[in-house]
Amino acid sequence: MKPSRKNHSTRTLGIIGGLGSLAGGDLFLKLLKSEPVLADQGRYHLLFEQHPFKDLSLPLSTDASMTSRKLYVFQVCQGYTDSEADAVLIPCFASQTFMDELKAELDIPIVDLMAALKQHLAQHTEPGSRLGVLASDYVRAAGLFERHFGADFALVYPSPANQAALMEAVYGPAGIKAGHLDGVALERLHQACLDLNSQGAQLLLPGMTEISLVAADLQRRGIRCIDVNQVYADYATSSESVRTAAPFKLGIVGGVGPAATVDFMGKVVKNTPAGRDQDHIRMVVEHNPQIPDRTANLLRQEMDPTVAMYATCKRLECEGAKAIAIPCNTAHAYVERIQGHLHIPIINMLTQTIEFIGQAYGNTCKVGLLATSGTLQSRVYHAAAERVGLNLMVPDEAAQALVMRAIYGEQGVKAGHTTGQCKDDLLTAAAQLVEQGARVLILGCTELPLILPMADDFPIGTARVALVDPTNVLAQRCVALAQAELACTADCPGIPA
Template identity: 45%
Template structure:
């Protein structure tokens, strides 16, 4: 159910869904949640807001206050919670500075925005404290040793920490000690230890102080009035920044979903073409691709020209699984399947890259103005008229083979020695050459190999030297690479 947060405009706008990862520090996470709700009521975002808070049992065990703390269990916990929110939120907050030491390892595997707390702090400091030369930091010994603040604040200001003895005996005790905030104590003892730490930072020249522990802002009301330099509420800054974050979404690594298996060899051919067309100097420059090779999807041609089972629902279910896996767009390397795309597109939230539209765009982008386009495809594609309609809308005529030559095309694809049976030369090549010659004799200026298996068939380059053959699989691969890059 969608709702508008009280106090926001009554105009109809999309509700933005936020998730808060809890459990990494119950009090700090709850503080971020409360401040996010309050900020949303002031209508910071452009539309309504839904906020999901997920806190599972997580026992970090001893040693979290130590420099040599091992965060591996925490890393898996954060990944698991963020993955569980996939499809449910558009933005997530991880209110734990320690988790930001490894968050960059997780975010490429998450298909939505995970808001960076350091981006929030930098934005705030540069806007309100541009003259600050030294930033005092209150954080755990592990985060301090990781030099995360130095890396993320590089070029902004010098980072200063408490003296080691103050770090150990005051700050760590205030947070992790038996009478510390994590144990549920908010009394004068914790407050006095934190004030002692802040005073130490001031003596070291800190112009402002940034809490790098989400528990410290829980006592912000008491601390701010007693600290001689500005003490930032990092939890509130994070919450307010996240609510405006949807206006300028972080760019995430593009992931392409491929509905494969229609047919299987054509899917492999498409993947090969995507890889070969991608500008890359190393493995990491290539596209992220998630493929469901589902050859059990009913034959598209059999449904279009006979009484074959409808493939619409299996195609839709496959697309929905690809969407759930974090795909940003879907490619279907099958011409005939595009007769069903209009049916299933309304039921998924990501676009299906239309192969047929890409072919028309390719024709329009060329130097030659072809107006009579030959089509070699399955009888299902021909009878569905999907190519006829899209070519007609672009002012082009579609030519298809006479029945006896269409039969030869089908034999090249589905015959006992056809490409779907694993053959790429011999009889299937002769059938395809005959159909090409036939279309040329009837005035075709360019010919579309409108079944993704047809480009797999070997042709005599001498016999084809005077004809332009378009490979929709390659054109689709071009479109996918262009969309990603």
């Protein structure tokens, strides 16, 4: 989500008008004329998107497909999100049948049309009253009004003949949607209303926003019919929409290196307590292998990766990530440079690893570090260890050359190898640290766990040591953050938009 530049004393509402230009325009006019807007015109900004929906002319028959409508509404809502609107109004009852699907994928609140009607009925109608519903065949078959009002009111619908006349009155070539607000269309609608009254309906509840265009005409004929657009406009301007907390989304700077990215994502999945797909963490990955080599920059002053890393992090931020993980140890030499320019945190894999070692093995244990020469030269692991009083041991020059060959060599892990020479080289370097007394080894390059597995009791020479995988530590921390936010969301489900 982009950092907001809005003046928070204003309130910007977006209206989707393309699902019915006349009904959308009617809602827009009623918003302009609402008391809160007239009383404080400097506060309210109204945005009207009238780009027509391509299937607009199709009647909402029982078997109508909603796919195009869903994608259209989502796209317009996303546009309002980018415009930094505070909330969106959708004057379309068919769209109300898939609101939960939209809300799960949007950061911007949708002003709930059904909640507006429910509030209006609670204030003006006795529970148990009989309501006559004027809805399209699709909305009627979908049971929208039963879900929202069936528990509190008795609902009746027009007879089959009058239902067909209602559909023609709204969607026909001479119907209200085509701009015909009197004549045959109004008479057919009036007959459907009389049918509902004959069934004992005490109040008529339109499920078509176009009926608001002729609600005053029906009322003059003695029909008690709600003007749903007026109710919707009043509700939108008299109450603050609640911005629900978006699900935790983890941003991943990928491609540094490619295999380590896939390995890290697998560890996030493995460490997530889940009983179904939907229990897992959302992840957005920018797989960017073109980020300049971190080790080459640190050792030989080749191209600086700072800008590329920052740009990648900013794109993840704009995609709605709540936190960023970088499954590359050497890249953490640049984290301090870019963190202050981001609005979301980078979870520091190195500090998390050092904290884990202190908690699991104590700060007096002897720890060896197997990492790229760039990581060693940057001393980012050393700085994290020194803050907690932990001493790190590193290979000598000859052994470090073996570590680098295990990573970058022709038979190395970055070339796709995980056994053979690269494993032998890594074990030889590890043995040198073990001979010096190391009993915990940090696999401090994200490709190294692809060669040696994380283990608490791994045999190297005559000793048994713990192998610590920083990417697994990072994955566990990411999962813990997601779980904590989920618990917080359950306690604090939303904030005013």
